[in-house]
Amino acid sequence: MVNKFDSVLKVSRLGPVGNRPRPMKIITSSPELVADVLRECRKPENTNYRLYSDRTNMQREYMARLKQELASRT
Numbered sequence: 562m563v564n565k566f567d568s569v570l571k572v573s574r575l576g577p578v579g580n581r582p583r584p585m586k587i588i589t590s591s592p593e594l595v596a597d598v599l600r601e602c603r604k605p606e607n608t609n610y611r612l613y614s615d616r617t618n619m620q621r622e623y624m625a626r627l628k629q630e631l632a633s634r635t
Contacts, residue, residue, distance in 0.1 A: 574586075598612065
């Protein structure tokens with residue numbers, strides 16, 4: 562079995578250096594690898610870090626509207 566990290570092409574930190582943890586940008590060789598890694602990180606034993614896929618502005622606005630609607634219902 563091929564190690565998943567063998568297919569990572571580039572890793573870089575985003576944002577200015579400071580006291581807060583900075584996000585990382587990870588570039589892989591295939592979209593399938595991204596799906597596998599994101600799926601693995603949703604398992605309960607992976608609590609030291611969180612991984613999220615990129616969101617477009619439209620996706621972020623849509624999620625914000627959904628959160629507002631949910632908050633108004635409760």
